[in-house]
Amino acid sequence: MAQVLVLPGDGIGPEIVAQAVKVLLALKEKHGLDIDLSEGLVGGASIDAHNTPLTEATLAQAQAADAVLLGAVGGPKWDGMAMSDRPEKGLLALRKGLNLFANLRPAILYPQLTHASTLKPEVVSGLDLLIVRELTGGIYFGQPRGVRTLENGERQGYNTLVYSESEIERIAHVAFKAAQKRSKRVCSIDKSNVLETTALWKEVVTRIAAQYPDVELSHMLVDNAAMQLVKAPKQFDVMLADNMFGDILSDEASMLTGSIGMLASASLNEHNKGMYEPSHGSAPDIAGKDLANPIATVLSAAMMLRYSLADTVNADRIEAAVGKVLDAGLRTGDIWTEGCTCVSTSQMGDAIAAAL
Numbered sequence: 566m567a568q569v570l571v572l573p574g575d576g577i578g579p580e581i582v583a584q585a586v587k588v589l590l591a592l593k594e595k596h597g598l599d600i601d602l603s604e605g606l607v608g609g610a611s612i613d614a615h616n617t618p619l620t621e622a623t624l625a626q627a628q629a630a631d632a633v634l635l636g637a638v639g640g641p642k643w644d645g646m647a648m649s650d651r652p653e654k655g656l657l658a659l660r661k662g663l664n665l666f667a668n669l670r671p672a673i674l675y676p677q678l679t680h681a682s683t684l685k686p687e688v689v690s691g692l693d694l695l696i697v698r699e700l701t702g703g704i705y706f707g708q709p710r711g712v713r714t715l716e717n718g719e720r721q722g723y724n725t726l727v728y729s730e731s732e733i734e735r736i737a738h739v740a741f742k743a744a745q746k747r748s749k750r751v752c753s754i755d756k757s758n759v760l761e762t763t764a765l766w767k768e769v770v771t772r773i774a775a776q777y778p779d780v781e782l783s784h785m786l787v788d789n790a791a792m793q794l795v796k797a798p799k800q801f802d803v804m805l806a807d808n809m810f811g812d813i814l815s816d817e818a819s820m821l822t823g824s825i826g827m828l829a830s831a832s833l834n835e836h837n838k839g840m841y842e843p844s845h846g847s848a849p850d851i852a853g854k855d856l857a858n859p860i861a862t863v864l865s866a867a868m869m870l871r872y873s874l875a876d877t878v879n880a881d882r883i884e885a886a887v888g889k890v891l892d893a894g895l896r897t898g899d900i901w902t903e904g905c906t907c908v909s910t911s912q913m914g915d916a917i918a919a920a921l
């Protein structure tokens with residue numbers, strides 16, 4: 566039986582994760598999904614209980630599990646804390662501790678939501694792109710980092726953008742392999758006109774591309790990519806980006822799909838072991854109000870079945886159920902448009918579970 570560790574986290578995390586759990590339990594009951602769920606604390610919830618955003622015990626549990634399903638971390642309550650103790654450190658420690666270097670963020674526009682996007686329907690309809698984001702390196706983890714005091718008494722902040730060739734190679738392989746199963750195009754994102762690290766990124770990705778003659782590689786500077794994403798997003802198939810560029814571009818891409826509440830993600834190691842989480846944050850402003858869109862988390866659970874538990878049939882069932890519920894006109898507030906029925910977080914979860 567597959568062991569899944571569920572880490573709801575903070576803010577809207579518990580509400581949205583509860584819907585994904587509802588869906589998984591419904592699959593267990595209706596379709597015999599062989600899964601065992603246990604729950605733990607991460608982020609602010611763990612700080613409150615254990616004074617650390619991730620305990621050794623929870624990390625060990627995550628390492629032992631077949632997959633981890635996570636909600637979101639962070640919130641104003643912990644904003645004043647030192648960088649090294651913040652809720653986000655729990656998430657970063659999980660990514661690093663499980664070696665989840667490959668973050669897959671599919672931005673797919675459900676045809677039912679064409680009018681929920683802030684962009685014109687003709688710009689986004691049919692959108693299906695995949696952001697492959699490097700997740701355990703780059704400026705997020707580079708040393709040295711900190712805030713130091715200069716001789717003149719002024720404080721200076723510094724971070725380090727580092728990538729070794731092997732780190733670039735392994736994420737490039739993930740992007741090319743993903744492209745082979747799609748439209749066979751990879752666009753690698755860099756700032757090679759200014760930053761040495763990303764010039765190396767471009768060089769290494771180009772070298773790896775030679776092993777994938779069936780995939781077409783292009784390169785784009787990150788500022789241009791940000792513009793192209795809103796100008797003509799359908800030109801992209803797979804976008805390969807480093808940790809920080811991928812973080813930023815994936816939030817941007819999410820809005821093409823109508824709402825960041827639709828964007829699922831998988832973070833994988835070299836053995837396809839993974840952690841699954843919505844790409845959005847903990848949305849403290851709407852936490853506890855039963856307003857949040859649980860679909861990104863539910864779709865993350867589908868990715869979990871597909872990638873880590875090798876259960877394509879049940880993954881397909883979840884995705885189809887989401888489609889049915891959208892067909893029926895049910896919408897949470899973030900994706901609501903005229904003529905649709907506005908539902909709460911838990912009503913959306915109930916409807917998806919019922920549609921399985």
Ligand code: IPM
Binds near residue numbers: 638639812
């Ligand atoms: C994400 C989030 C995280 C990140 C934060 C919460 C640390 O924005 O998963 O995109 O920056 O990676």
Ligand code: MG
Binds near residue numbers: 812813816844
């Ligand atoms: Mg982000």
